[in-house]
Amino acid sequence: MRRAHRALITAVVAAVVLAAACAPEAEVDVLEIEFDKLEEQAQGTEVRFALWGGDARINEWIDTYVSNELEGRYGIRLTRVSMDAAQIVNRLLSEKQAGRERGSIDLVWINGENFKRARQEELLFGPYTHRIPNLELTDPEEVDRDWGFPVDGYELPWGQAQFVFEYDSAEIPEPPSTIEALDLWIRENPGRFTYPQPPDFTGAAFIRHLLYHFSGGYEQYLGGFDRALYEEHAEKLWDYLRTIEPYLWREGVTYPADKAQLDVLFERNEVAFNMSYTQSGAQGLIDAGRYPETVRTFVLDGGTLTGIHFTAIPFNAPNKAGAMVASNFLLSPDAQYSKNLPQNWGDFTILDLSRLNSEDRRRFETLDLGAATLPVEVLNERSLPEIPAEYVDAMDEDWEREVLRRE
Amino acid sequence: MSRPGVLNFGVLIVVLVFFTLPVALLVLYSLNVRYGSVPSLRAWLYLAGQYRTFGAALVSSLAYGLSAVALVFAACVIPAKAIARSSRSGTAVLEAVLLTPALLPSITFAIGVHQLFIRAGLVDTWLGVLLVLSFVAYPYMLRALIAAYESIDPAYEQCARNLGAGMFQTFRLVELPFLLPGAAAGGSVVFLVAFSDYFLVFLIGGGIVPAYTSYLVPFIRSADYSIASALSIVFLLVPIALFVAQDRLLTLVLRGRGMAV
Amino acid sequence: MSNRRAPCRCRVLAFLPLVPFVLLMVAGIGYTGMQSLGLLVSTRSSVAYEPGYAAILGSAWFYRSLFYSLYIASVSTGLAVILGTLLALALRRLPDRLFTAALVYKVPLILPHVVIGLIVLLAFGGRGLIARAVDAISFWAALGLTHRVFDLLSPPGSGALIAAYVFKSAPFVTLLVYAVLRRFDTRQTETARMLGAGAFLRFRCLLFPVLWPPAATAGVIVFLFSFGAFDLPFLLGGSRPAMLAIDVFNRYWYRDLSARPAAMASLIVMLAISLAFVIVYFLLVRRQRRGVRHV
Structure with missing residues (x-):
């Protein structure tokens, strides 16, 4: 009887400890600590980034440049997951319904109707973008709406196409x-x-x-x-x-x-x-x-x-700190420049050039977009x-x- | 040469052309040999450079393929014996019911299973993928083991028991050697089903569980045929290597036990 | 076969290891069935969903997809069974030395469906000669026939899809048929020939009874697979009409929850059709076994 009693207590304690270990990190935490602390927290973690996989060049850019830089700069291991935004939203919806509090995707590429649906069903984590340093480099007027729907800090701009x-x-x-x-x-x-x-x-x-x-x-x-x-x-x-x-x-x-x-x-x-x-x-x-x-x-x-397209963090992302650090990097002048190169991806930066330092600005201004690309003035x-x-x-x-x- | 001889050669040539040409096509495309383009090793170099993701996908697929074989063998061996040794009329119906999952289109139950697995926290997990693949593949093992048990005379077992062998000992020393060829045949099919599946792994693994098919399909969809072909060649070679190894191993084991092979 | 009965206790317990598998199947189908009725679709009780059957059974699109799936499955199965059986008959005549080389026919058995799809894309894709020969539309157009009639029969993608299924399935038919043929005693046909039986009679009375059971078994398996599989239509299929599996997948992944009951109802219809085939198949097997016993 006594032994059974003790076993029961041990089991309960073990369950509590286990539950505590598995519980998602407190969200208040990632939104309140300083960004450099966040970077420390993200060190050595894995970030799963779900994005449309229909373009081999984009995939390769993510797998090589982005992946290597994140590893080198922040010690983050990036895993690319091929999935359309519509599919991601559907999947998050199913997970929300099933009460899955700890999902498996940390960061998604999203915009337009998918963002709107995700927001309406409360599938996204946020508002968090005010904590992302590189958001300062964009023009707030330009990125406050996504196809007419207010962004409200639930997604971070990534590019302009x-x-x-x-x-x-x-x-x-x-x-x-x-x-x-x-x-x-x-x-x-x-x-x-x-x-x-x-x-x-x-x-x-x-x-x-x-x-x-x-x-x-x-x-x-x-x-x-x-x-x-x-x-x-x-x-x-x-x-x-x-x-x-x-x-x-x-x-x-x-x-x-x-x-x-x-x-x-x-x-x-x-x-x-x-x-x-x-x-x-x-x-x-x-x-x-x-x-x-x-x-x-x-x-x-x-x-x-x-x-404009964005990145966002699912409500049940297991590694929100890592996702925030990774998405901040995606919005950095270095990553935006690399993305802007036609050989890598070739759509335009969402950064406001007037907010960049002169060296970065010059990089963007002297970018060779190639003969096949229309002049920026024509496009604008x-x-x-x-x-x-x-x-x-x-x-x-x-x-x-x-x-x-x-x- | 006699007339049937010529005919035989004709048949052989048709068979060879029809079944090796596609493989040759894969080899040529993987080297970018086609009309209007320069041959290159780009695809192979790309894969060599991506050895981490590519290797992880391959290892993961091999792991759930082989685990499915083991799991399914463990689950089927006792039921197979019961079916083989029973002569009741209901057994045939039971066998039919148990073999059905291999025949039904997997999508008909997989989407329901996906919903359940979301609730159970099994989506995006390796275990979930293993379970669903074992589920669609177990009938092949069950059928193979039933056939194997039907070929074993129950008198052997009785004899071993009479000589004082325990249940496990009887299984290991008397039944297993007879079962091995059948289990190997069934296991090969189970492995192929699990290793080659795209839809179930993608659905239940959610793109999170690395898989060789999930790695390959985006290249086909975005028409990067050189890389897709190179990956496909590896896809062909891995099972062949495994089958050869299995064959050798089986021969060794059975010879070691002094059984005719 | 032994007639000894296992003790009753063991008989029930013996099936215990398979219980999880059976449960998984029952639960998966059960869940699909519930959602097809509009139940369990949403956890919010405030939102009610209609059963999906009216939506699909009342739409011409669904029937078109259904018949298209049946059409693709029948044509590929028919061709695979014929070609596979012929191959088995040819292989049987080969001397051992040549037979070893002919084992390459098993290559498609090893290749995953997605790779078969790639091979078909490589061989038939584009505007090559093979593409034109295989693509039903170009073929009939070349004969000067109006395409609209044939679109109904053979929409774009059909040729590629059928080619892929036949390439994958014919060797499977060969495998099953050859296994039976190998045990067939050729002296029977020799004797029949000596007794003056013509080629047709020899085939009908001696070879056919041996051939058809494995060919039919393989046929049912191949048919059900081509009817409901996802991988190949995903790579090769056209958009109009879509194979059922693709249609369901699109509804499930790309539409909101209101489309789910209809998707699940399609699955239940597919399941019912497949089950009907399975039952016919097992009745066939049973008769076949009984037939064997009589001999």
Whole structure:
């Protein structure tokens, strides 16, 4: 009896100790201690970074440059997990429902409708970005909203991207620079154009340009989601997408499932245009030998979408300190410069150059973006704001119903 | 040469071409040998440079593959004997039910299992992956062991027991040698199922548990065919090496026990 | 086979090691079933979900996916069984020395599905000659036939998908059929020939009864696999119509919770179809065994 008693006490004590050891670190802690203490705490930990894995160059950049620098500077081991933002949100939702307090992802790449959903379902940790030193280097006005949805300190800016079309100038000397011209081109060259099927990020962005175009501009959408307005205009978009379907690649019977598949079609010259939400990605692919030297990019006269992407920390991230240190590094001038190089990734920095020291500023100003990239002034001049996130969800769903499943 | 001789050679050539050409294609692509591009060792050098992630994925896949074989053998050996030695009519139905998981498309129960595993904290864990893979693969081992037990005369066992051997001793010295060839055959299938699976490992492992297939698929999806081909060649060589090793080992063990091989 | 009965106590306990596996299956399917009815989808009791069956059974898209999956599975199984059996028959005639070399036919058995997918992409991808020959659309278009009719039969991706499944499955059929053929006494056909039986009669009366049980067994396994697997359609399949597994996966991963009951309902329908096949298969096996006993 006595022995049983003692065994019971031992078991209870062991369970308490074990539970204490497994319990997530106190969140107050990571938000209150000084950043250099945080860096100490992150030393020797593992950070699992979940991000879209459809671009081999981005993967390689994360696996080499980012991974090595984090290891060297902070002793952080970075593990890249390939997963779309939509998938991540879904997974966090399931975990939240199941009451999984200690998840397995520390940092995610996110923006737009996925961020909005994650915030609404309370899947993110925060507000924490006021504790990140490098946030000072950005313009607060520029990064306080994510596609119209307030950021509120729940995600940290990571980069700025603009939608561009890619084409081979050896084949097409004058690319169509308006939607009317593109439409004409598609009809005159059947089978040579297509877009990735939404909800693919790039494909969904492509059809947003058409929505702006067919409904007379973007301004009306910026005030937030308006279902009546959307229903009024979306029908024109679906009508159009159904009419051009026979002129698309494979007569529109099938669509590339994602951006990676469109890349393949473009590389093999099955289609004449590629599209990318990365301004100078094409130059990187030329440098890597995947694109011919003659590939160039263009934007529409009416402008193309420009968006900011972010990193965020899941509510149940097991290593929040490590995630904060890693995301601070991702926003540092060094990492932003490396990301900006076309050979590595090739989208633009989100840092406000006027807030950098002169040496860093010069690095960015003298960056060689390559012949395939449009001049920064052209890009800035022809840039459109992103739509409020709700529209994206509605369009993804309706595209499937109105275009894909419609006979 | 006689007519059947020519015919035989014809058959052989067709078989060789049809089944070695794909492998040759992988080798050529891994060296970037194709129309309009310069041959290079880029893919192999890349893998050599990424030996840490690549190695971790390979080791992890080997580990859950081999553990699945061990786990499944342990779980199936006693039920297999019971089925083989029973002559009741219900046994056939029971056997059929127990073999069903290998036949059903794994997605039909895997998504439910995923939801349950989230609740149980088994998603993203190595153990969760091992469990779900063992679950889809155990019928192959069960079937192989039932066949093996059916070929053992129960009189052997009785004889050993009469001579004073304990239950474990009987199993180890009398039954196991007979079971080994069957277990090896079943184990090979179990290993292949576990080692080659993409969907279940990705679903239950959540991209967190390193896996060879999860490492390979993004290269295929983003059309980096050189690297994908190089990885695939390793994928082919590893099981072949294991099978050869297994074969040698089995021969040695059985010879050592003085059994005809 | 022995007729000795194991003691009753052992018989029940003997199955204990497999209980976790059975439980896992029952729980997984049970959970899927509950969610297909809109239950257990959300932990918040305030949100109610409709059962998913009405949504899928009322949509033409679902039937198209279903029939497409059945179509791909049937065509690949048919081709795999025919080619695999022919290969087994050819292998049987090979002398030992050549047979060893012919063992390369087992290569696809070792290769994972994702690698088979890659091989098909390498061989048939792009605008190469093989691609055009295999891709049903280009093929029929080359004959000057309108494509729309054939799209229904064979949408893009079908050719690649079928090629991949056949390449993977035919050797499996060969393996099973060859195992049985090896035990088949060729003197039977010799005797029949001497007695004047023609080639067709010899095949129908002697070879066929031996061939069909393993071929049918392999066929059922191959069919169920091609019907519900995820890996190959994920790499090769087209978007319209999608294979069922892909459709479910998209609903599960890329839609919010309101789409979940429909995804789970699709799974239950898939399960029911597969189970029906499994039952037919086991009845077949049973009859086959009984047949053997009579002989």
